[in-house]
Amino acid sequence: MAIKAFTDEWANQLKDEVNKSDVYKTAAKGWKWTVGLVVEAEPDKNFPEARGLVMDLFDGAARDIKLGSAVDAQKCDFVITAPYSRWKQVAKLELDATKGMLQGKLKLKGDLPTIVRYTKASQELTVCTTRFATEWPDEQ
């Protein structure tokens, strides 16, 4: 059954998928920072309010991934911000997160050398969002 995007249940499912991933476990070894994803509102896409995904990632595992406000996500060590439809493209693998950042489609705040060192981990994190069915608000 599909899970509604950017909800508590979706965040929990993502956490499970990340913790099942051996690729992530290896690629993110040594990572010890929080990551916030800010999903900006797009009312015309049936996504009326911004949301934040707060990811407590530590040494190859997801200790916690929870839904919060955009402000909660902005308090993380690394913050990636994009409108809802961009995140949807990323989660459907229509937009590579690295390319998105190079093109400014995803805006990154945080220490650049660190995030570049963990490019593979961030790619696998994206792939984890595709391992379960998602119900997208604009497709309802």
Added chain:
Amino acid sequence: MVEYASKEPSAFAEMLGGLIGANVTARPEKKRDFDTLVARVGIWVTDIDEGVTLAFDAGKLTVYNGLEPDRTITIRAEAETVMSLSNLKIGLFGMPVYYDKVGRGVAAKLVQGKLKIDGMLQNIATLNRVTRIFSVQ
């Protein structure tokens, strides 16, 4: 230390400028390379059709949107390969390591023609120095 030629630098320009600035600030060995490097390095990312020119001038870097003339070296590759270049480890005598997984991947792209470096043979020392400054490892 890092300046942008355009009032509106591209996201790619800001990312590379930010990356090099952070590297040089945090690592004295990279700062030494940065302070002596004089070269104009073009980087073109083939799968997003965007590029920059990094004009190093002995302790100062100007980042241009797009490819500017008179480049010493020009690197052309897909985004993933460009990111791999910044993940090359630096080994003995400050040489990039091409025998680990990342290094072998980069070398393979070079052999396959998926990574093209114009001016490489004439400027191998400059390329190694740029790689050291660019690498986050």
